[in-house]
Amino acid sequence: MLGEYRITGRGAAEISASVERAVSAGELEPGQSLPPMRELAEQLGVNPNTVAAAYRTLRERGVIETAGRRGSRVRAKPATTGREFIRVEVPEGVRDVSAGNPDPALLPALGPVFAAAAGQGDREPVLYGHAPVEPELERLARAELDADGVPDGPVAVTSGSLDAMERVLAAHLRPGDAVAVEDPGWGSLLDLVPALGLRTVPVGVDDEGPLPDDVRRALTAGARALVVTDRAQNPTGAALSATRARALRSVLCEHPETLLIEDDHGHRIVDLPLHPLAGTTHRWAFVRSAAKACGPDLRLAVLTGDAVTLDRVRGRQRLGPGWVSRITQRAVALLWAGEAVDTRTVAAAYGRRRDALLGALGQRGVTAHGRSGMNVWVPVPDETGAVARLLHAGWAVAPGARFRIGSPPGIRITVSALADGEERPLADAVAAALGPGPGRRYV
Numbered sequence: 001m002l003g004e005y006r007i008t009g010r011g012a013a014e015i016s017a018s019v020e021r022a023v024s025a026g027e028l029e030p031g032q033s034l035p036p037m038r039e040l041a042e043q044l045g046v047n048p049n050t051v052a053a054a055y056r057t058l059r060e061r062g063v064i065e066t067a068g069r070r071g072s073r074v075r076a077k078p079a080t081t082g083r084e085f086i087r088v089e090v091p092e093g094v095r096d097v098s099a100g101n102p103d104p105a106l107l108p109a110l111g112p113v114f115a116a117a118a119g120q121g122d123r124e125p126v127l128y129g130h131a132p133v134e135p136e137l138e139r140l141a142r143a144e145l146d147a148d149g150v151p152d153g154p155v156a157v158t159s160g161s162l163d164a165m166e167r168v169l170a171a172h173l174r175p176g177d178a179v180a181v182e183d184p185g186w187g188s189l190l191d192l193v194p195a196l197g198l199r200t201v202p203v204g205v206d207d208e209g210p211l212p213d214d215v216r217r218a219l220t221a222g223a224r225a226l227v228v229t230d231r232a233q234n235p236t237g238a239a240l241s242a243t244r245a246r247a248l249r250s251v252l253c254e255h256p257e258t259l260l261i262e263d264d265h266g267h268r269i270v271d272l273p274l275h276p277l278a279g280t281t282h283r284w285a286f287v288r289s290a291a292k293a294c295g296p297d298l299r300l301a302v303l304t305g306d307a308v309t310l311d312r313v314r315g316r317q318r319l320g321p322g323w324v325s326r327i328t329q330r331a332v333a334l335l336w337a338g339e340a341v342d343t344r345t346v347a348a349a350y351g352r353r354r355d356a357l358l359g360a361l362g363q364r365g366v367t368a369h370g371r372s373g374m375n376v377w378v379p380v381p382d383e384t385g386a387v388a389r390l391l392h393a394g395w396a397v398a399p400g401a402r403f404r405i406g407s408p409p410g411i412r413i414t415v416s417a418l419a420d421g422e423e424r425p426l427a428d429a430v431a432a433a434l435g436p437g438p439g440r441r442y443v
Helices: 011-023 037-044 049-062 111-125 135-147 161-172 185-195 210-218 244-254 307-318 326-337 343-363 384-390 421-435
Strands: 064-066 073-075 156-160 178-183 200-205 224-230 259-263 283-289 301-305 375-379 411-414
Touching: 011 049, 037 049, 037 111, 037 185, 037 375, 049 073, 111 307, 111 326, 135 156, 135 283, 135 301, 135 326, 156 161, 156 307, 161 185, 161 224, 161 259, 161 283, 161 301, 161 307, 178 185, 178 210, 185 200, 200 210, 210 224, 210 244, 283 307, 301 307, 343 375, 411 421
Parallel strands: 178 200, 178 224, 224 259, 259 283
Antiparallel strands: 064 073, 156 301, 283 301, 375 411
């Protein structure tokens, strides 16, 4: 059952840690069965209740699952082995279009704004007990949110969008609760949900966002929360249209107790209009990260929401990190106030590369998606084979397994690193990796 690995420990914490270490190291594989609780208790010389407590901890951590009489087994995608490790090692000389990073040439210079922010910090040091949110950043963020139709609400600052989502989910949900998530969707979120002891319920996505019928089924079946990406959805590039937003608001009105979390992933890199869903339910949160437009290392996101949700998030934040560096907040405020990121220019640059690749793929008979943002999603019949053949052809793409729960296989291509003209050889390689197709023409 366990091969060469032997679970150890005398207490519940030790036993659960032993299993989790083995899963993380690959010594216990996804889908592998664990011993029945009484059997393991006998082997370890402990009370069966101790093993039961260990297994309960592992279930809440998203490491194992229990299937009635079939017993407990390692989850197919255990939280302890993040999807970030489902990646391709990029050999020297291979073009890497897998990483999901922005184009460094389109990022603003950080030196001047951090120097100015630090200088202000020297003159007016931030001390314990001071406000956790930089007033100018709050003013700028609130003005943008108002202009985009996001309802009024308090503002908090977190260490990136994933930090915001974790805090919001933890503020309202308990282990075992279900969260409706996009499928395919952001791999880090798909890891986070089970890591919190929550259950993922997949909802399908097309170019206009989550499918209303799938969302309705998930909420009717008991999902307590829904996470939606408004623009530049990772990995498909989906963006909520006005029509889709109306349909989703209608569904949410039928389930007003749903916790709604919106991620404006395309903030300042997409020029498509925002169609927010916020305010449709009693409990909601809307998050905007500075990562894609200003650089991932800033680790800053602005969060707003209903008063109860924000009060819980800020209260818990005070008991942990306290606040996000006010120097970093000032630097972002200076970037935003000075229009250091020209949204139209950045959106146009990514749009040209994305449209060029989509066009080249279409000419070769390859279906692909990428309505907004910096990624293109290509459905494939054989994900592993396609990734391997593209790597052999000199292109590293992201395996779709990083972003999927039950949706069909695919690969993600990040266009931010593509130079003019590279879309054609890349499209040739993708078409060849997928094999010959009916009626495929090369132009």
